[in-house]
Amino acid sequence: MSSTPSTVASEPAQAALPEPVRAGASNSTASPGKAARWTRRIVSLALCLLAWHWAATQHLNLGLVTFQNVPPPAEVASAGWALLQSPLLLTHLKASLLRVFCGFLLAGVAGIGLGLLVGRSRWLEDLLMPPLEMLRPIPAVAWIPLAILMFPSSELSMIFITFTGALFPILLNTVHGVENIDPRLIASARSLGGGQRAIFTEVILPGAAPSIVTGLSIGMGTAWFCLVTAEMISGQFGIGYYTWASYTIQNYAEIVVGMLAIGLLGMGSSSLVKRIGQAWMPWHIQEGKA
Numbered sequence: 208m209s210s211t212p213s214t215v216a217s218e219p220a221q222a223a224l225p226e227p228v229r230a231g232a233s234n235s236t237a238s239p240g241k242a243a244r245w246t247r248r249i250v251s252l253a254l255c256l257l258a259w260h261w262a263a264t265q266h267l268n269l270g271l272v273t274f275q276n277v278p279p280p281a282e283v284a285s286a287g288w289a290l291l292q293s294p295l296l297l298t299h300l301k302a303s304l305l306r307v308f309c310g311f312l313l314a315g316v317a318g319i320g321l322g323l324l325v326g327r328s329r330w331l332e333d334l335l336m337p338p339l340e341m342l343r344p345i346p347a348v349a350w351i352p353l354a355i356l357m358f359p360s361s362e363l364s365m366i367f368i369t370f371t372g373a374l375f376p377i378l379l380n381t382v383h384g385v386e387n388i389d390p391r392l393i394a395s396a397r398s399l400g401g402g403q404r405a406i407f408t409e410v411i412l413p414g415a416a417p418s419i420v421t422g423l424s425i426g427m428g429t430a431w432f433c434l435v436t437a438e439m440i441s442g443q444f445g446i447g448y449y450t451w452a453s454y455t456i457q458n459y460a461e462i463v464v465g466m467l468a469i470g471l472l473g474m475g476s477s478s479l480v481k482r483i484g485q486a487w488m489p490w491h492i493q494e495g496k497a
Contacts, residue, residue, distance in 0.1 A: 310369025322381025372433030384418025420484030
């Protein structure tokens with residue numbers, strides 16, 4: 208009878224032995240999957256480039272849409288190379304990056320702070336959300352004349368416009384994240400003796416973090432959109448100013464270079480925010496896609 212428990216106890220241990228093998232197999236299959244995804248992305252970009260080249264070189268005219276004046280990729284690449292060799296490139300980049308990140312950081316502090324407060328207080332929601340919801344649909348272009356009147360320098364006015372563009376996605380996503388926290392988690396923390404501070408730092412903030420990171424990523428993209436609009440009207444340096452100045456002299460290749468630069472900077476900064484957010488949330492695992 209004494210040998211039976213030892214035999215039974217050894218069976219789960221033996222069944223657990225293949226687990227590392229299975230884990231290693233899953234890691235080995237992850238690398239080909241990632242390579243396949245990058246291959247699809249590169250092929251997608253290549254197809255878009257080929258379609259652009261064909262439409263521009265053939266001067267495609269579809270009636271409502273025409274490519275007769277659109278420069279081909281080779282001409283845009285030549286203009287991009289000229290910009291890379293220009294001493295003004297760093298000036299344009301520094302001006303745009305400084306404005307974007309100043310406005311974005313201010314919007315992040317204000318949006319996350321207000322969102323956490325509004326998400327936890329009906330009184331503050333009734334007090335703050337009506338005026339904020341009225342201001343939210345106003346586009347960045349409409350703020351430019353008022354911003355020029357309100358601020359003594361064009362730099363502050365452009366930072367303000369960037370701030371307004373990034374604020375609302377961050378604010379609304381933070382409110383959404385706080386409101387969607389399961390009330391049972393908060394009740395459980397209280398039953399275990401957690402105070403208001405502990406509940407905020409251990410339950411509310413981690414629970415709302417995925418929505419906050421999503422809002423920050425969206426806000427960064429919106430900040431670039433608003434900044435470029437402001438630079439086109441009141442800037443003297445920056446990627447938006449470069450694009451608009453190219454349009455005034457009808458240099459179409461440089462216009463496309465400016466557009467691509469804005470897209471790359473916006474995509475890169477949004478990806479950076481998302482990566483930092485994922486490092487900040489090691490407990491958050493996104494569901495896999497098919």
